[in-house]
Every structure is written in structure tokens, then in C-alpha cells.
Amino acid sequence: METPVTLAQVARAAGVSASTVSRILNGTAQVSDEKRVAVERALSQLNYRPNVLARGLASGRTMSVGVVTQDISSPFYGDMLRGVEQGLSGSGYMPIFADGHWRAEEESAAIDVLLARKVDAMIVLGGSLPDEKMRSVAAAVPLVVFGRTVPGLEEQCLRLDNEKAAYELTRHLIEFGHRRIAHIMGPVSHRDARDRRAGYEAALAEAGLPLVPELVMEGDFLEPSGFLAATRLVEGREMFSAIFAANDQMAYGARLALHRKGVRVPEDISLVGFDDLPSSTYTTPPLTTVRQPTFDLGVVTARCVLRLLSGEGPDLPHIDLRVHVRESTAMLRTAHGLAGR
Amino acid sequence: METPVTLAQVARAAGVSASTVSRILNGTAQVSDEKRVAVERALSQLNYRPNVLARGLASGRTMSVGVVTQDISSPFYGDMLRGVEQGLSGSGYMPIFADGHWRAEEESAAIDVLLARKVDAMIVLGGSLPDEKMRSVAAAVPLVVFGRTVPGLEEQCLRLDNEKAAYELTRHLIEFGHRRIAHIMGPVSHRDARDRRAGYEAALAEAGLPLVPELVMEGDFLEPSGFLAATRLVEGREMFSAIFAANDQMAYGARLALHRKGVRVPEDISLVGFDDLPSSTYTTPPLTTVRQPTFDLGVVTARCVLRLLSGEGPDLPHIDLRVHVRESTAMLRTAHGLAGR
DNA sequence: ATCACTTCTGAAAGCGTTGTCAAATGGGCG
DNA sequence: CGCCCATTTGACAACGCTTTCAGAAGTGAT
Structure with missing residues (x-):
């Protein structure tokens, strides 16, 4: 050697x-x-x-596809990356990851680095770059985007119906008899967060339930914010018998806050999340949530990129989000939910 | 563009x-x-x-370092990768990841891919390749290894004292009055698993406590195996008042099994894990465990690689593992632990 | 002015492959 | 036996950049 x-x-x-x-x-x-x-x-x-470099220089193809994530260490993206890897395996293409850390500036830099590395194609997961930038990337290499829709590139964008899923999740709660449902939303700047909230509101409206502003808190998709929000909710003066956290991580935080306050889940309060992280099967109690098939999403995205690379059309499948009912939700037993104070 | x-x-x-x-x-x-x-x-x-390719071809340096992991989607490695990324940032070097999926064969392939890609250096996290192979890699590029010690490359290998940490964790349980402590170990094929078990046994021996074979179960470091092991433990005939799971993920599984059996943690049984995954702060109750400073480990490893790259010596710091006592362990209150059956 | 040095700067030789082009070889057929 | 076409093959020019190497300028001292 x-x-x-x-x-x-x-x-x-x-x-x-x-x-x-x-x-x-x-x-x-x-x-x-x-x-x-x-x-x-x-x-x-x-x-x-x-020598891959020489080969790339001479042929113009590097047999690699750039993958931009927002947080490589999160279970969500980690699982997707595994899916991408899986979807690419056997094709001769290798994924190269770069992390945007949820910051537009870094994300943009990540893309440039990848482009400078002459990746043959690109996958962008999430992110918030201007549409214009995305289009310019698409002009340079085949591109597949997950989690947003870029006008002009609709065919290559995979977006899940967050609103509908959130609606169904809220319906589930309502069907269990809950009338006063709190919501811990993600950052308003985040499209998914807004969509989920919209679904929540739609379900409430449809059932003729009032939207109580005091029962809607904003978090940042991380555990501590869920903890804080749930604490406030419990200490607040509005009653509620269920909490819909906009993602599992915030639900974990909320779960702990409830535990600290001596509130039982699901006996006293029903709790639901969104994402179905791998660990949500093993929380106590296992969490009712919306399953995002992260791994499969990665696979599908990778497959699509391979199609583009071989000159075929994108052909992204439609993917449905499904509510996974586990043990953190229960029928509302009595008329009295949890009072504040 | x-x-x-x-x-x-x-x-x-x-x-x-x-x-x-x-x-x-x-x-x-x-x-x-x-x-x-x-x-x-x-x-x-x-x-x-x-054009990075042309540059690499001409200069012989690609400004990239290959990172081999065992499971990119696990919280453990994910966090380390983030650390590596952080440690490398600003140096001009970019990490390129490849996953060995815990399989020697794939791991070897991953290394070859990285080498073919002409990475300037390599970081191998975990893994089980023959020492010979590791040495040949080290001969080709600067190499830093985490989680194992390769004879002849000791300076470039970062290993934590798993045995000592497991010993201290078990001591913690003993000091809380526990006499009958079960252990859910990792796969025997895994060095860390054996070390942790050794620490457990050492603490028991030191305290003059008997090693009860029926209280030691083998798992595979994943949640379901922890669930299964704990279920068996509870249904078995040996009494115990604490469980030491060899990693957090198995502890999560065990936690759920106990919950299902109506066993309270920590009132009835104390439970400890190992790793301190980010979510362990938010389990109910928060898990007592050994903190592996994954992020920092990544940073340190990356720094070391940069040193090697600039011709300096490795200089890896010694890192101590610390027990983090949270709420999943409690003083044994009565003489009677949980009986089996 | 001349010489010995410093700076700068451009030409040109790679780096290891791929891909084009034309030459070489071998058959088949008239 | 000669000609044409299909196969195989090697030479060589890219690919875009770095890195000698040597020449051109500029500086100061003699």
C-alpha cells in the first residue's frame, strides 16, 4: 500500500x-x-x-452524489441518510454528506463545497435556501429535494402532507373524547411547523372546538422547549386533557415535564408527537405519533436521483403519512381534564 | 453556473x-x-x-479525511460525526463518511472506497478489522482510531476505560444498597461489552457479592434485546433489585419491559445504562448512566488527525468516563428486592 | 556601470484517467 | 491475390490545477 x-x-x-x-x-x-x-x-x-480523482477529471463524472442535511446527528436525518446510502448502494455512486446545521448560510456553503467536489447529483433534505439558489443548483446537476417544494422543480421535490397528518392526529385525540387539546408547535419560521399547526386547527374547527390561544405554545423542535412548554401549560390556568407536540423530541421533553409534575400519561393527559423516531417505540409509555418513514424516504430519494442520472424522469412516489396509535393516548374518562394551577 | x-x-x-x-x-x-x-x-x-479534483490530482492532497462509522443512524455515532465535523471545521479539510454497518466486510470495503477517493487521512470509529489491515491503512495515510487499540499504533488509538466506568456504575448501585444486580450485556464478540461486564463483575467481587449467572443476559445493544432480557429477568426465579444494561438503548428496552410488567423505576427496580445518549436526559425517569462525551470525542479525534496531517505527533488526551446519576436509581428501601415469577 | 542577489512571473511538465483517432491485423469475397 | 470492412490496439491529446525551472526585473553594493 x-x-x-x-x-x-x-x-x-x-x-x-x-x-x-x-x-x-x-x-x-x-x-x-x-x-x-x-x-x-x-x-x-x-x-x-x-484513482478516483484522475478518473473524475478525465471523464467528468465522479460517481458521487452530494447530500445536504440539516443535522447529521438527529435521529431523523440519520435514518434518512441510511436510507439514501441504501438506495444508492450497488449503483456505483457514493453519497457525500454535508451539514447545513439549520442555517441558510452554512447550507449554502455546504452546497458550494459539494459542487466544487464535482458531485454528479445532489439531494437536499429540508433546508431553507431561496428558490432561486435551488434552481441554479438544479441547473448544474440533477437535484432531488425533500421537505419543500421549489416552483419550477415540482417534479423533483418530495413533500409530505404534514397538515393532513396533523389533522388526523388531532382527530384521533378528538375521537378519544378530548376537547381541550394543547399544541406545542415548532418554530413558526419552519414550514412543517406551520403546516402541522394548520392541521391541528382544522381538526379543531371541524369538530366545533374553540382554538384557545393559551393552549398553543411555540417550541424549537428540541426536547428542552417541549419541557418548558408543557411546564407552562400545566402551570397555566387553562384546562386541557391532551397535548399535541409538533415533533417527538418536544413530546419527550413534555413527557418529562408531566412526570415531574406528577401528571400521568395517558391516564391524566394524552400525549402525541410527530415523526416516530426509533426511540418512540420505547418511551414509557410508547408514544402515539405520526410515522415519517425516514429510511424509506431516503431510499426513494436516492432512487429518484439515480433515475435522473440515467436520464429518466424523476418519478417520485406519493407517500402517505400514517398515525401510529400507541399507549400515550387514552379515552378521556371523566368530564374533567387536568386543571391548571 | x-x-x-x-x-x-x-x-x-x-x-x-x-x-x-x-x-x-x-x-x-x-x-x-x-x-x-x-x-x-x-x-x-x-x-x-x-475544481477540487484537478487540484487533488495535481497536488496529491484532496483536503478531505475519511471517516468510517459503524452505524451512521445511531445517536452515538451521529453525535460523534458532528464532533468530527466541528473539529475539522475551519481547517479546510472536509470529512467524508462511509458506513461499515458493523460488518467487517463492509467496513473493509468502506475503507477501500475512501482510500480510492484519496482522502488525506482517516478516522475509524469502532470496528473490528484485523490489526494487520489497520496497520496497512496507517501506512498509507495518517490514521486515528477510536474504540480499540491496535498494537503498533497505540499513540493514534483512543480508547476509553469501559471496565473502570462499568465498575463505578456498579459501585453506585451497591452503595445504594443493592445486592442482587442483574446485567444485560452486549454481544460477547464486542470488546466494549466484555469490558463492561468485567467491570460489573469486579465491583461485585470486591463487595463480596456472588455472581449469579441467571442474572446475566446477553443482548445485542439494541432496544428489543433489552426488552427481552428484562422480561426474562422479571419472569425468572432469581430476585434482583437493579439492572445494569450495557448501553442506553438496551436500558430503554428494559425500561419498557418493566413498565409493561407494572414494575416501577426506580421505586421497585433501579436501572442504569451506559453511553448517555441525548435522549437519556428525557426518559421517564431520566436515566442514570455513564456519559460518553461523544461530541467531544469526535472533536478530539478530528484535532488529532489535523495534528498528524501537519506533521505533529498524535497527542490524544486521556478522557475519563463519568457516571451520571439521574433518577432511575434509588436507595434500596427494604430488604426485599423484586422476586421473580 | 557592473555584479550578485532578490523578487516576480510565465512556460511547461506533470498528476492518472478517459476517449478520440488512426494504424494494424485478420477475414471474407470477388 | 488484392481489396474492403470489421476488430483490436496503441498514441496522444485533453481534463484543470500545482509546481518546478529559468528568465526578467528590480535593488543595492562595489
Whole structure:
């Protein structure tokens, strides 16, 4: 492994020209069996490994696709990345990740880095870059976007119906008899957060339930904000018997706050989240939530990129969000929910 | 963004040679202010972006470091990767991830891919490749390994004292009055799992407590195995008042099993894990566990790689594992722990 | 003025592949 | 036996950048 073996060395060892070796490697043209055998022997004998850089420079293709995430360490994105990896595996393409850390500036930088690295295609998960920027990326390489819709690129954007799912989740609560349902929403700046809230409101309206402003709190999608919001809710003066947290992580925070206050879930308060993180199956009690099929989303996205790469149309499937009822929700037993104070 | 701008184009626009532009870009040599200004203007006017491939091919350096993980979607590795990213940021180096999926074969393939990609250095997190292979990698590029010690590369290997931490964690339980402590260990094939078990046994022995084989179960570090093990424990005939799960994920599984059986934590049974995953702060009750400073570990590892890259010695710090006592453990109140059956 | 140095700067040689082009080889057929 | 066409093959020019190498300018001292 000292000095990398080059094509030329292989060629010399096999007594042929570099072109011939390249042809065998890439199956670009016919080569006589005689030479083929000689080359293959030299290849394995010298343990040749093509230099990806040289190859990329010469051919213009790097066999890599850039993937931009917002937080590589979150269970949500982590699982999606695994899906992308899976979807790409066997295609010869390799994913290269870059993290935007939820900041437009960094996200933009991440994209530039990826482009400078000459990725053959790009996948952008979430994010909040101006549509214009997205279009310019799409002009440079095949692009697939998850979590937002860019005008002009609709075909390559995969978006899930958050509003509908939130509506159904709230319906579930209502069907269980809950009338006073609190909502811990995500940051208003976040499209998904607004959509989920809209679904919540729609379900309330449809059931003829009043929207109580004091029962809607804003969080930031992280546990501590859920904790804080739930604490405030419990200490507030408005009654409620259920909490809809806009994502699982905030639901975890809320769960702990309720525990601290001696409030039982689901006996006293029903709690629901959104995302269905892997650990939500193992919380106590297991959390009722909306399942986002993160892994599959990754796979689907990767597949779509491969299609684009081979010149086919995007063809992204429609994906339905489904409510997963577990044990954190229960029928409202008595007329009295939890009072504040 | 149509056709990428090349160095030559910039040079022409600025009325200088490509060499000069390159020199300004890399600060390789002095350039007269006059030309510098002209070049800089051309640079930004044309919005030049260096082609990383060409650069790598010419200079032999790609400004990237390969990072091999075992499971990109796990909170543990995810957090470490974030640390690595952080540690590398600002250095000009970019991390490129590849996943071994806990399988030696894939791990080996991942390393080869990274090497073919001409990464300038490599970080291997966990893994179980033969020492020989690791040494050959180290011969090719600067290498830093986390989670194992490779003979001959001790300086570049960061290993935490799992045994000691497990010992202290068990001590904590013993000090709380627990005499019959169950252990859900990780896969025996896993070094960390064996070390943690050794620590558990050492603490027991030191306290003169018997090692009850029926109270030691083997899991696979994932939630379901913890669930299964705890269920068996509760249904078994041996009494116990505490469970030490070899990692947090199995502790989560155990927690749910106990919940299902109507066993309270920590009132009836104390439960501890190992890793301190981010969500362990928000379980109910928050989990007593050993904190693995994953993020910092990533940072430290990255820093070390940068040192190696700049020709300095490895200089990995010693990192202590600390027990984090939270609310899943309590003093044993009565003489009677939980009986089996 | 001349010489010995410093700075700067451009030409040109790679870096390891791919892909084009034309030459070489071998058949088939008239 | 000669000609034409299809196969195989090697030479060589990119690809976009870095890095000698050597020449051109400029400086100061003699």
C-alpha cells in the first residue's frame, strides 16, 4: 500500500497499452481474450485501485452524489441518510454528506463545497435556501429535494402532507373524547411547523372546538422547549386533557415535564408527537405519533436521483403519512381534564 | 453556473498566467499588488470555484479525511460525526463518511472506497478489522482510531476505560444498597461489552457479592434485546433489585419491559445504562448512566488527525468516563428486592 | 556601470484517467 | 491475390490545477 499502483504500471506488467487496460476496466470496448486475461492477472497481482480523482477529471463524472442535511446527528436525518446510502448502494455512486446545521448560510456553503467536489447529483433534505439558489443548483446537476417544494422543480421535490397528518392526529385525540387539546408547535419560521399547526386547527374547527390561544405554545423542535412548554401549560390556568407536540423530541421533553409534575400519561393527559423516531417505540409509555418513514424516504430519494442520472424522469412516489396509535393516548374518562394551577 | 470557470479563464481575464492565479489562490508565493488586485477582481467577477479534483490530482492532497462509522443512524455515532465535523471545521479539510454497518466486510470495503477517493487521512470509529489491515491503512495515510487499540499504533488509538466506568456504575448501585444486580450485556464478540461486564463483575467481587449467572443476559445493544432480557429477568426465579444494561438503548428496552410488567423505576427496580445518549436526559425517569462525551470525542479525534496531517505527533488526551446519576436509581428501601415469577 | 542577489512571473511538465483517432491485423469475397 | 470492412490496439491529446525551472526585473553594493 505504499505507492499507489497506476494504470500505466498495470499496462506495462501486462504488456499492453494503458488504453487497453482502461477499456477492460470500464468495458468500453472489445478486447481480445488473450490480453484480457493478462491484464486481469496484472490487475489483481498489483492490487490496482483506480484513482478516483484522475478518473473524475478525465471523464467528468465522479460517481458521487452530494447530500445536504440539516443535522447529521438527529435521529431523523440519520435514518434518512441510511436510507439514501441504501438506495444508492450497488449503483456505483457514493453519497457525500454535508451539514447545513439549520442555517441558510452554512447550507449554502455546504452546497458550494459539494459542487466544487464535482458531485454528479445532489439531494437536499429540508433546508431553507431561496428558490432561486435551488434552481441554479438544479441547473448544474440533477437535484432531488425533500421537505419543500421549489416552483419550477415540482417534479423533483418530495413533500409530505404534514397538515393532513396533523389533522388526523388531532382527530384521533378528538375521537378519544378530548376537547381541550394543547399544541406545542415548532418554530413558526419552519414550514412543517406551520403546516402541522394548520392541521391541528382544522381538526379543531371541524369538530366545533374553540382554538384557545393559551393552549398553543411555540417550541424549537428540541426536547428542552417541549419541557418548558408543557411546564407552562400545566402551570397555566387553562384546562386541557391532551397535548399535541409538533415533533417527538418536544413530546419527550413534555413527557418529562408531566412526570415531574406528577401528571400521568395517558391516564391524566394524552400525549402525541410527530415523526416516530426509533426511540418512540420505547418511551414509557410508547408514544402515539405520526410515522415519517425516514429510511424509506431516503431510499426513494436516492432512487429518484439515480433515475435522473440515467436520464429518466424523476418519478417520485406519493407517500402517505400514517398515525401510529400507541399507549400515550387514552379515552378521556371523566368530564374533567387536568386543571391548571 | 452553466460551464464551470477554469483557472485559465481567470488568468486570461486578468491578463496574467495561470501560475500567478494559482499562487494567489494558494498563497504559494509573493505576487505584485497590481496583479493581485487584477486577479482578485477577475476571480470574483467570474465567480471562480476551483475544481477540487484537478487540484487533488495535481497536488496529491484532496483536503478531505475519511471517516468510517459503524452505524451512521445511531445517536452515538451521529453525535460523534458532528464532533468530527466541528473539529475539522475551519481547517479546510472536509470529512467524508462511509458506513461499515458493523460488518467487517463492509467496513473493509468502506475503507477501500475512501482510500480510492484519496482522502488525506482517516478516522475509524469502532470496528473490528484485523490489526494487520489497520496497520496497512496507517501506512498509507495518517490514521486515528477510536474504540480499540491496535498494537503498533497505540499513540493514534483512543480508547476509553469501559471496565473502570462499568465498575463505578456498579459501585453506585451497591452503595445504594443493592445486592442482587442483574446485567444485560452486549454481544460477547464486542470488546466494549466484555469490558463492561468485567467491570460489573469486579465491583461485585470486591463487595463480596456472588455472581449469579441467571442474572446475566446477553443482548445485542439494541432496544428489543433489552426488552427481552428484562422480561426474562422479571419472569425468572432469581430476585434482583437493579439492572445494569450495557448501553442506553438496551436500558430503554428494559425500561419498557418493566413498565409493561407494572414494575416501577426506580421505586421497585433501579436501572442504569451506559453511553448517555441525548435522549437519556428525557426518559421517564431520566436515566442514570455513564456519559460518553461523544461530541467531544469526535472533536478530539478530528484535532488529532489535523495534528498528524501537519506533521505533529498524535497527542490524544486521556478522557475519563463519568457516571451520571439521574433518577432511575434509588436507595434500596427494604430488604426485599423484586422476586421473580 | 557592473555584479550578485532578490523578487516576480510565465512556460511547461506533470498528476492518472478517459476517449478520440488512426494504424494494424485478420477475414471474407470477388 | 488484392481489396474492403470489421476488430483490436496503441498514441496522444485533453481534463484543470500545482509546481518546478529559468528568465526578467528590480535593488543595492562595489
